[in-house]
Amino acid sequence: MRTVFVFPAGERAETVASIDRHLSRQRGLNIDIDDEQTGYLFSDWDPQDVAVLEAAVGHHPTWAVQIDISGRIDGTAEVHYVVALLLEHGGVAMDDYSAHPWTLQEIESGTVIDGLRFFDFRAHHELSRSDKRS
Numbered sequence: 001m002r003t004v005f006v007f008p009a010g011e012r013a014e015t016v017a018s019i020d021r022h023l024s025r026q027r028g029l030n031i032d033i034d035d036e037q038t039g040y041l042f043s044d045w046d047p048q049d050v051a052v053l054e055a056a057v058g059h060h061p062t063w064a065v066q067i068d069i070s071g072r073i074d075g076t077a078e079v080h081y082v083v084a085l086l087l088e089h090g091g092v093a094m095d096d097y098s099a100h101p102w103t104l105q106e107i108e109s110g111t112v113i114d115g116l117r118f119f120d121f122r123a124h125h126e127l128s129r130s131d132k133r134s
Helices: 012-023 047-057 076-086 104-109 121-133
Strands: 002-008 029-035 063-069 091-095
Touching: 002 076, 012 029, 012 063, 012 076, 029 076, 047 091, 063 076, 076 091, 076 104
Parallel strands: none
Antiparallel strands: 002 063, 002 091, 029 063
16 A cells, blocks of 8 residues: 655645545545544654655644555556645645655656655665665
8 A cells, every 4th residue: 555645735624525526436545634633644754754744834734635545556647636636726745755745836747856756656666676786
């Protein structure tokens, strides 16, 4: 299972309504809201990654949209679609492959940070393999 966290700029209620309206039938994706108060948001995050996120959004987020992607599908197109919808009014997304908070502009333009694009599991796998060989 691969995971992407999206921290939209809008209100939580608006985001939930948008998910219900547009994203309830995304195959291969499990989309849910996670928070610190009742959920597990940041419970297994490196504190440095949380600090990078806080700097990117200008505050400490207390909730996020968690997208879990089945390993049975590629998921790239589906994730990009969902993230584009959720970040339409600002915010950032973070994936399992880098500690970079990705803006929608970076995602859509294919920006490369430390050799990776957003949700770039293939390049991450290749980089990990070459690191083990060195």
